Amino acid sequence: MRAELIFVPAPGVGHLVSAVELAKLLARQDHRISINILIIKMPFDYGVADITQTLQNDAPERINFVEIPSLDDTAMAKLMALPRMSFHDAFLSSQRAQVMDVVRQIMNRSEDSRLGGFVLDMFCTQMIDLANEFDVPAYVFFTSSASFLGFIFYAQHLKDKKDQEIFELKDSDVELSVPCFSNLVPAKVLPSVMLTESGSAMMISIARRLRQVRGILVNTVLELESYAIRSLEEDESVPRVYHLGPLINFKKVEQTSHCEDSDEAVMRWLDKQPCSSVVFLCFGSMGSFDTKQVKEIARALELSGQRFLWSLRRPSQEKEKTELLKDYEDYDEVLPEGFLERTSGIGKIIGWAPQMTILSHPAVGGFVSHCGWNSTLESIWCGVPIATWPIFAEQQTNAFQLVKELGLAVKIKLDYRQEYLAPDKSSELVTAEEIESGIRCLMNKEGDQMRNKVVTMKDLCRKAVVEGGSSRISLTQFIDDVIDSINQRSTST
Missing domain, CATH: 3.40.50.2000 (Glycogen Phosphorylase B;)
Known part of the structure; x- marks a missing residue:
């Protein structure tokens, strides 16, 4: 039967x-x-x-x-x-x-x-x-x-x-x-x-x-x-x-407009970076920010001096309906003047990201995330610690759990909120200094205890x-x- x-x-x-x-x-x-x-x-x-x-x-x-x-x-x-x-x-x-x-x-x-x-x-x-x-x-x-x-x-x-x-x-x-x-x-x-x-x-x-x-x-x-x-x-x-x-x-789920050549370029770039040296910033299929907030993130990355891979998406232009985010045709329209040139040696900006593939790469040592539950599980599976930046849905509660309950993440924010589908109406501006502090804590020696916990949990999840x-x-x-x-x-x- x-x-x-x-x-x-x-x-x-x-x-x-x-x-x-x-x-x-x-x-x-x-x-x-x-x-x-x-x-x-x-x-x-x-x-x-x-x-x-x-x-x-x-x-x-x-x-x-x-x-x-x-x-x-x-x-x-x-x-x-x-x-x-x-x-x-x-x-x-x-x-x-x-x-x-x-x-x-x-x-x-x-x-x-x-x-x-x-x-x-x-x-x-x-x-x-x-x-x-x-x-x-x-x-x-x-x-x-x-x-x-x-x-x-x-x-x-x-x-x-x-x-x-x-x-x-x-x-x-x-x-x-x-x-x-x-x-x-x-x-x-x-x-x-x-x-x-x-x-x-x-x-x-x-x-x-x-x-x-x-x-x-x-x-x-x-x-x-x-x-x-x-x-x-x-x-x-x-x-x-x-x-x-x-x-x-574990296999890539592609958007029809996505080009696999760009994935290969990302992997080639990561292959050239030292082990656990890159912080990956990605905010999910619905996560994006207005221009002012994008500039603060860029300034934070410059201040930190950290190697980075940043999935930067254009906010939805349709406020009354749900649609997938689009990639920028020209990043210079939202980034600080000269940012791409000044960071060309240590950073890379991309649009849509093959997240699981990137998190699995040995060069990635930290993940600035919106704390969606799927992304959280992927990060733990790969043994990559998180810096929390929730946006909407239940992500604030997930962030609190990761930082306070489980000790598997550091915080950039726990209580950030964005009106659904309206990144121009976020509750506050997260400053470059706050973002830089979270990234440093994520990637530097002060985060060693937390990183060890993540590796232990990675092993437990794989055994489960x-x-x-x-x-x-x-x-x-x-x-x-x-x-x-x-x-x-x-x-x-």
Whole structure:
């Protein structure tokens, strides 16, 4: 008997790539598992179309990609008129009928298999009702950390039990006792996504739905987040947590406009640099800064005298919609006059960056990062310490965790925030002196203890994913749960 799992990833590059890595892991671990990954197309470009074919070509047997038909223009126009936070929930809810039809078609073609359950992205919990209609378990794939999972459960508890709203604590000096954190959490590092009324309502709604599923699959490692995972396991109201990470895509996922020749030029430049001498600056697929902030970063790099590789992206010109960042055609339009000439011997500026390839290079000794969870896991896997510069989403909480909870990073900022899609409306200017201080701490001898911790954690993460490791054991437990659920339903019928 084969168990068919229905994966519903959120329509964003980071979420899709992580979901595919999980699917590959499951399919390779057990021949009884087959997976159908449903691709939901948003009305604006999240970059998913560019990478789906690449991911499909690299997927092993028993993984099938299925595109969900788009809504008609009239229905889509009504959804597009909604506020941003309302749109996301309404759009995914509107896909349920199409998903239902597709899943029925899949099962009608699969005579020798049984439906094992739905694996839903943390932002696709609207589909839990579909799992109930098929009378199969719903699981959620949580692409952020176990600590952030615990935080949204905490925020839901405050709302539902104490009638207290997290977003009302914005900019306060309050420190919170959050069960998944061993330290008090300052309100100033609360996740940006929850500091508006609409964002908080969305995440609390997700937390409520998460309590309804059979299990939560988290892209993390027991040895990395042991305190948070134990806290979740001790909470009887939280479903079973499976720690399956780190889920990392080791092959480049290209943008269609990207040129591989530029990657080769970057590698050739890194090959000429001494071991662990280069600081890499990269702020993710959505991270960019206005011209004034770019100049401060440039000045900091000059003041530090540090070898650097900087992924510098142009902010989105469309304030009302999400789109992938573009590369600059001429860096001189945003950099200080003469900067490129003065730093030509020690630095290199690039556009889109093959991040995992760069972090894996022995010349890279530090990473100035936005602290997205995927980037955090990649950096730890490569043994590269981080200087934290969060921007939005849950990155502030990740930065706090890395610096204060785990001792795996130094701070440039913990509480920097940028209005989503509006880098010209950031909360503050981070000065060259602050950035230089963080880079020096990251790269100089004073950071040796932290670097040693990162190397130790790198080794623990790599052991976790091999036979007998904590993540491999948790993966096997999840597969056993899926098969046991099918057997129980077969017996009851």
